[in-house]
Amino acid sequence: DIQMTQSPSSLSASVRDRVTITCRASQSIRSYLNWYQQKPGKAPKLLIYAISNLQSGVPSRFSGSGSGTDFTLTISSLQPEDFATYYCQQSYSAPYTFGQGTNLEIK
Amino acid sequence: QVQLQESGPGLVKPSQTLSLTCTVSGGSISSGGYYWNWVRQHPGKGLEWIGYIYHSGGTYYNPSLESRLNISVDTSKNQFSLKLSSVTAADTAVYYCARGTSVARMDVWGQGTTVTVSS
16 A cells, blocks of 8 residues: 655644645655645545646645655745645555544644 | 445344445445445554455455455445354454546545444
8 A cells, every 4th residue: 555644743833834744655656646735524535636736625825846756835925714634645556545644733 | 425324233242243334425336336445544653555445346355354354345335244154352443435437546535423332
């Protein structure tokens, strides 16, 4: 199985901060990297697919980058509604594994 | 707008079979082009992909669950289902169904249903 490792596991930040979350795959996953946002008691929501493509309806303050094994999710200016848990996921090879999550909290 | 809704028992006894159904509305499973996934989340933990089924009935399962797992589709009811046999407390989780484009890029999710395995 491909292991996905996110860092940090938790992060405290303030509104209007710029935040970056990283995700590393245990082997190359080409461009098959997706990012999800999950709020407590809710289903995950697809934010970014194929490294850097913004899902329809997702604000442009979210962006993704990277290649091969190393990827990042950046939120350019945190808004109150962005405090949530973020997961990366590889859709390159089954089983389609997720990172352990990054809990983004209000400072 | 496509919506997914999970249904099934919230409590299952150990060693029995967990059965869940996902009803798709606002779109047809038969139209093809999508993969219909199950994902679970253990209490306070991360996400685990369980498996998917295509409208034609083709499936792919997580090897860690494959021996106990069956995913099926009923296009006449616009539903797909999950059956997980010989459950233990380790199968206690929130179970989500999700539509996958390009296999496992999951763009539409159900709200999730909590399943507890306990006697």
